[in-house]
Amino acid sequence: MTPAFLSRLEQYYDTVPRVGGARAEDFGPLTLFVREGAGWPYYARPALGSCGAGPADVQRVLARQRELDVRRAFEWVAETSPWLRGPVEAAGLRVHAHPLMVLEPSAPRPPAHPDVRLLGADDPLLRAAVTVPMLAFADPGTAVGAAGPAELAAAAADPAVEARRGAVAEMLASGRTAMAVAVQDGVVLAAGQYNPVGDVAEVAGVGTLPAARRRGLALAVTSALVADALARGARTVFLSAGDEAVARIYARAGFRTVATALIAEAAADGGTAGA
Structure with missing residues (x-):
């Protein structure tokens, strides 16, 4: 996948919590999104343009999540921010990998389901x-x-x-x-x-x-x-x-x-x- 596409996804990931009512807190190379009001809880992720974070950065975010009593979680794209996994695992968090998939514009569409x-x-x-x-x-x-x-x-x-x-x-x-x-x-x-x-x-x-x-x-x-x-x-x-x-x-x-x-x-x- 091209860097331009992954850059578009990073912009999306940074924008959607903000338009969804989350407060963004700056932790240098990391951004913590905190939901205001009801709904699914948000997470921390790499700040736009960041190129590295260390164990101390991760610990600062975790301390703030504990202080706020919110979900202690980080989400990111492995290919875009490969440097985050090590510090996160060193902090004792479990990392789960999920296939990131994009729709092929030319792919045939299944028929509409009546239900x-x-x-x-x-x-x-x-x-x-x-x-x-x-x-x-x-x-x-x-x-x-x-x-x-x-x-x-x-x-x-x-x-x-x-x-x-x-x-x-x-x-x-x-x-x-x-x-x-x-x-x-x-x-x-x-x-x-x-x-x-x-x-x-x-x-x-x-x-x-x-x-x-x-x-x-x-x-x-x-x-x-x-x-x-x-x-x-x-x-x-x-x-x-x-x-x-x-x-x-x-x-x-x-x-x-x-x-x-x-x-x-x-x-x-x-x-x-x-x-």
């Missing part, structure tokens, strides 16, 4: 839609799992989910995100989003209710998101796959691996994020 549609900010299914990926990421992989409609209903009833629903509704209303869902018999079985910045869009948070896996629903949701992003003027559509098995699913939607996204978290802060 997949886009959601608006006031859609009554939005609460379930933001809950499905939470259950999916709690049981990662592509194998069929135990969590089904009953578990979805219980999880969606958690009052904490309302804050997440409200944050996504505001983003939908302002055009800062778009969400698609697969719905059968009134139950949301898969959901995902894309976040546009200029003519670049990242597909993120695609997840299938574990009991509904291996029906092609994540692929169908992804295809709907891609179609909408392209229709709205996106020229570059990309995503980070959870692992190689998930990457093979996205390849069927026209994506190819071009680099490696790295996510580092403290063990106590849970698992990894990703599409």
Whole structure:
């Protein structure tokens, strides 16, 4: 992948938290993004144009994350910032690698799925839609799992989910995100989003209710998101796959691996994020 493309991604990664309501704190070669209000937590990443960080830089960021009581995490592209992995691992964080994939403009598009549609900010299914990926990421992989409609209903009833629903509704209303869902018999079985910045869009948070896996629903949701992003003027559509098995699913939607996204978290802060 060309340096120019990776530079565009770096600009995107630096911009999307800012337009998403995050506060950016400067730590020299690193930037810490702190979300203001409800929603998914943010992370630290290399500052634009930085070319190196040492253990002391990483420790300063970790100390600030502990002080703020936020997720202790770093995200970056291996090919762009290869110097960050060593200091991060030396600080005791676990690093997870994820295929970074970009949509091939000439790739054939899968046909639209009859059970997949886009959601608006006031859609009554939005609460379930933001809950499905939470259950999916709690049981990662592509194998069929135990969590089904009953578990979805219980999880969606958690009052904490309302804050997440409200944050996504505001983003939908302002055009800062778009969400698609697969719905059968009134139950949301898969959901995902894309976040546009200029003519670049990242597909993120695609997840299938574990009991509904291996029906092609994540692929169908992804295809709907891609179609909408392209229709709205996106020229570059990309995503980070959870692992190689998930990457093979996205390849069927026209994506190819071009680099490696790295996510580092403290063990106590849970698992990894990703599409």
